[in-house]
Structures are given as structure tokens and as C-alpha cells.
Amino acid sequence: MAAVCAAGSPRREEARALDRDDPLNFTRAEFVVPTKADLASTRLQVKDLGETAATPAGPDASTDASTYLCGNSLGLQPRRTALRLQQYLSTWATQGVQGHFKPLDGSPLPTWLDADAKAAKMIAPVVGAEVSEVAVMETLTANLHFLMSAFYRPDIKGRHKIILESKAFPSDHFAVETQIRHHGLSPESSMVTIESQTAAKTAMSTDDILAVIAAHADTTAVLLLPGIQYYTGQLLDIPTITTFARKHGIFVIWDLAHAVGNVPLHLHDWDVDAAAWCTYKYLNGGPGCIGGLFVHARNSQVTSAAADKRPEEGYPNRFAGWWGNDKSTRFVMATKFHPAPGAAGFQLSNPSILDITSLCASLEVFELAGGVGELRKKSLKLTAYLETLLNEMAEKNLFKIITPSDPQQRGAQLSLLLAESLLEPVMESLQADGVIVDERRPDVIRVAPAPLYNTFEDCVTFVEVFARALRKANSSESG
Ligand SMILES: Cc1ncc(COP(=O)(O)O)c(C=O)c1O
Structure with a gap:
């Protein structure tokens, strides 16, 4: 599978084309996507999270971006959250209790x-x-x-x-x-x-x-x-x-x-x-x-x-x-x-x-995207694409998709039931390769491409890394 999905592989090229044609591809830049280095770091880094901070996005910039497929657990941080919170903190700092009822010129925030x-x-x-x-x-x-x-x-x-x-x-x-x-x-x-x-x-x-x-x-x-x-x-x-x-x-x-x-x-x-x-x-x-x-x-x-x-x-x-x-x-x-x-x-x-303030910053991005109806159109395609890639895997005998295959009976998330004893080593490998999903014991991992910030290429990367992780876990299990 690694060979099928390697950089420049037909699947990856196809995914990049889907991302280029995606009418909602602009919303990814509204989010701070952790880099692999961020995820590996054990030190708090205070970063510029504002509008000028770069989010690795698209084929050219994606080498260091992590593959974050965990919006079913904790959604990524919208870039505008930092700005809105700064505006809120400034209101509090300069107005004190008056912030409750005094509208401020130039403020996008309500009293x-x-x-x-x-x-x-x-x-x-x-x-x-x-x-x-x-x-x-x-x-x-x-x-x-x-x-x-x-x-x-x-x-x-x-x-x-x-x-x-x-x-x-x-x-x-x-x-x-x-x-x-x-x-x-x-x-x-x-x-x-x-x-x-x-x-x-x-x-x-x-x-x-x-x-x-x-x-x-x-x-x-x-x-x-x-x-x-x-x-x-x-x-x-x-x-x-x-x-x-x-x-x-x-x-x-x-x-x-x-x-x-x-x-x-x-x-x-x-x-x-x-x-x-x-x-x-x-x-x-x-x-x-x-x-x-x-x-x-x-x-x-x-x-x-x-x-x-x-x-x-x-x-x-x-x-x-x-x-x-x-x-x-x-x-x-x-x-x-x-x-x-x-x-x-x-x-x-x-x-x-x-x-x-934090919630409303994110809801602004929903409005930019045209609402949940528009996002759902993309979500249906993204999750179906992930499902197709999973079903093509040579390692298919090592896991089972337990989420209904009918798109009308699911949202973004696919739950994968792994063969016994594979959960821990697979999660370790995914994490080591900068892929974030979550686990539900004893044997399930949940994978959720969120249409606001995930890409078709994320699905390809996930499947490539997942295949490697399964093979490694299975060989040490049977070895
Ligand atoms: C389905 C469901 N219900 C309830 C909860 C509990 O949520 P809270 O901790 O915000 O009360 C969660 C948390 O993830 C959940 O997934």
C-alpha cells in the first residue's frame, strides 16, 4: 500500500486534484494545523497564532503538516480565535466592568x-x-x-x-x-x-x-x-x-x-x-x-x-x-x-x-463556508473517499469498518475495529508518523475527516501510514 500511495502516486495525484477542485478548500487556511514537529515537541511553544502564522496547506507546503483526523474529539483551533480572544482581553483590560454594557467602535464583539x-x-x-x-x-x-x-x-x-x-x-x-x-x-x-x-x-x-x-x-x-x-x-x-x-x-x-x-x-x-x-x-x-x-x-x-x-x-x-x-x-x-x-x-x-468568544470565532468560519449544508456535501465525498481507500488496502483482513456504509447513516467519522492486540502498537506508529486519530478501547480507532480543514490528501496519507502501522504491529504480534 505504501507504494500505491507514495508521494506522486496516482492516488495522491488524484487526491490533490480533488483538493484543488474543492470549492471549500479555502477554509483549511482558517485553522492552525499542528506541524509534526509541534506534535513531537515536549516543550510549550508560545506561537504567533494570528492571521499571519502559516498553516501548511496544499501539496507544496504540506511536508511538515500533521494529518489531524480527530475533529470528532477535539476540533482544531480556528486562526481567528486568537484575534477574537485578544479583542475580548483588550476589552476587559481597558473597560473593566463596562465591557458588560458599553459597545466599542470598531469592535466586532457584542457587549x-x-x-x-x-x-x-x-x-x-x-x-x-x-x-x-x-x-x-x-x-x-x-x-x-x-x-x-x-x-x-x-x-x-x-x-x-x-x-x-x-x-x-x-x-x-x-x-x-x-x-x-x-x-x-x-x-x-x-x-x-x-x-x-x-x-x-x-x-x-x-x-x-x-x-x-x-x-x-x-x-x-x-x-x-x-x-x-x-x-x-x-x-x-x-x-x-x-x-x-x-x-x-x-x-x-x-x-x-x-x-x-x-x-x-x-x-x-x-x-x-x-x-x-x-x-x-x-x-x-x-x-x-x-x-x-x-x-x-x-x-x-x-x-x-x-x-x-x-x-x-x-x-x-x-x-x-x-x-x-x-x-x-x-x-x-x-x-x-x-x-x-x-x-x-x-x-x-x-x-x-x-x-x-472562542465559540463564535469558529461559527464565523461556518458562516464563511456557507453553513453545515455546504460542509456536508464535502463531508460526504471526503468520508466516502476515505472508505474507498480503506477498502482497497491489502491489510484489510486486520481491521473492519463498523460504521454503516450507507452515507445517510453516518457523519464524517469512520470507526475501525482492529484485530486483537493491534490497537496500542498501531496508535504508537500513527502518532510517530504525525497522524492523529483517537482510540476507544478495547479495539477501535475513530478517524474523522472534518470538511472544514481536512483534505482528500489527508485521507491518502492516513491510509498509507495506517497500512504501514498495521503491517508492523501484525509482524511483531505474530513474530
Ligand atoms: C456522546 C457524548 N455525550 C456526552 C459527553 C460528555 O460531554 P461533557 O464532558 O461536555 O459533559 C460526550 C463527550 O465527549 C459525548 O461524546
Whole structure:
């Protein structure tokens, strides 16, 4: 394989031509791609990350660029993040507390009081929501808890169950389990898990999911599923599953960690009840960056008469904080909570402006690219190209692609299940050759060409290095 994909090989030439013809090839220059030397270094290097810093890009400059295929875990840093953060720091340094409300001439940044509203406006098209249906707040697991605290009202004689997948991301599993216990119930009777019925126990079919929902239809309060399954990379049929569960009176929550910024979402039109996501994967907000939450308009109505009613009337119950109070009376400092209409009314604390500034810098690049719909067109081609190259490999017997081969059932990521004992040596070799992917034990590596900064040539490089790594690991394993 190394010979097939060596520099100047037909495959590499083909990939370079695809990159040249790619209408979105300009967005790679918006990102700081680590060099191989950066990745090998054990010393902190404080670099110029601004607009003038060079990103190795394209055939001529790519020799030292790493091959970063890990946007499913942590997206790369947008170049404009450094500039926007510098502008934020300068605002804070020169204005102090005035930064909350004083607009500055020449600043592209909103006042801090308006930062959450601006972020909601920028993220609404990414998830297919009305602006009032989204809030940029807290973090993913916290937001799942906040949503369940508002919408999971178990009744042991009626609806008390939460359905989730058996292989859910541990945080989701823990959140559901502890919500159930928090209400004095037991997971043994109130938690239902969906098992994959395929022989390999990988992808879940829509029919498998609907069958479990139907079997527990009368006793289920909430369904929590991932838009894209983190381990297999499977994209679930969100509209079909949502419609079916809602028809049975179940409140539907989606964990969109791996779907947001990766595949087009239409949460409002799909009639999803609520959703939560993080922003450090395909949204490139930075490690641990602020999360997001969607609450369908029908679930966040606030009647104007609420001020005259008992606190629990006029809006659904929730764990409240001052930032969720209606903006017009937030600073009156009264102790009667009157939530802002929409998802904003679920906010608790004043948000980290550092985080929001970082997230919005990346969302600017999404806007430049023309939105997730345009990126998806490229993503479909990139991932299919990677799949083709993987399927051509002579070492194909040493791994299996467990992500569905139907492009409509996956996003950017392909998950590769390696033959036993190969994971560690393969990961070591990939890293030594400047290729970054991530692993999920015991035997899976996840490879995600992100359309904002990955190239067709990255796919060729990955497959070339992967083939070498497999051969080496397999020979020392059998030797
Ligand atoms: C599917 C899924 N759910 C939940 C989480 C937890 O996210 P957080 O640590 O931001 O709460 C992650 C993190 O990667 C995830 O992939």
C-alpha cells in the first residue's frame, strides 16, 4: 500500500486534484494545523497564532503538516480565535466592568450582556432551530441534567421510564441513572436500554429502536438517544424516531455531541422536544468550551400573566438561575423568578465570555463556508473517499469498518475495529508518523475527516501510514 500511495502516486495525484477542485478548500487556511514537529515537541511553544502564522496547506507546503483526523474529539483551533480572544482581553483590560454594557467602535464583539444572544443567533442555523429555541450555556452533561430536571416527571403508576441505548456514552448513562434515583426510583425498573440486534452488536436499526419504544410506550416518560453514536459513528434517523416516540406521548431528548456541526440538523422541523450538545468537537470551540441546548418552542412557553401567578404556573418547572430571568427585569434583583421566553429562560449563570468568544470565532468560519449544508456535501465525498481507500488496502483482513456504509447513516467519522492486540502498537506508529486519530478501547480507532480543514490528501496519507502501522504491529504480534 505504501507504494500505491507514495508521494506522486496516482492516488495522491488524484487526491490533490480533488483538493484543488474543492470549492471549500479555502477554509483549511482558517485553522492552525499542528506541524509534526509541534506534535513531537515536549516543550510549550508560545506561537504567533494570528492571521499571519502559516498553516501548511496544499501539496507544496504540506511536508511538515500533521494529518489531524480527530475533529470528532477535539476540533482544531480556528486562526481567528486568537484575534477574537485578544479583542475580548483588550476589552476587559481597558473597560473593566463596562465591557458588560458599553459597545466599542470598531469592535466586532457584542457587549458581554448580549454575548449569549449573539451566540444563540449564530448557532440556531447549525441545529435548524428558531433563535429563541437555543441557548449557549453550561456544558453537555449539565445540560442533559437540566433538561431532565425540567421535563422528566416520573409517575410510578404511569410514565416513569427513561429509554436510552445500552452502549450510551457513560456520562449519558450516569445522568439517566442518577435522575431516576433522584426521584426515588430504581434504574432496575425505570431505565430501559436498547441493544443492537445485529450479529456484531454494532449499529442499531431504526426498527430495533422503534420496537423497544413500542414495548414500553405506556410507561415511558423520556427517550434519550445520540444523534450520532460516539463509538460506531452511526447517524440515527432522528426525524423518524422522534415522530414515533412523540406519537406515543414520550418526551424526546437528543445528545448531539457528535452530530452538531457534522451533519445538517432540523430540530424545529423534526419536532424534537429538546437537545443538548458540546462545542469542542466539530464546532471547534476549544477544550471544555461552553455547551448548547435546544428546547422546542412548545416546551418553553411563558405566559405574560406569570408574574401574577404562583411561581410554578406560567412556565414549565426547571432549576432556575438569574440569567434565565427575563432580561428586562434581571437586574431589578427581585426574588420572583420570571423566565425569559424560550430556551434562554433555562440559563442559570452569566456565561463565560471567554468561551462564547472562542465559540463564535469558529461559527464565523461556518458562516464563511456557507453553513453545515455546504460542509456536508464535502463531508460526504471526503468520508466516502476515505472508505474507498480503506477498502482497497491489502491489510484489510486486520481491521473492519463498523460504521454503516450507507452515507445517510453516518457523519464524517469512520470507526475501525482492529484485530486483537493491534490497537496500542498501531496508535504508537500513527502518532510517530504525525497522524492523529483517537482510540476507544478495547479495539477501535475513530478517524474523522472534518470538511472544514481536512483534505482528500489527508485521507491518502492516513491510509498509507495506517497500512504501514498495521503491517508492523501484525509482524511483531505474530513474530
Ligand atoms: C456522546 C457524548 N455525550 C456526552 C459527553 C460528555 O460531554 P461533557 O464532558 O461536555 O459533559 C460526550 C463527550 O465527549 C459525548 O461524546
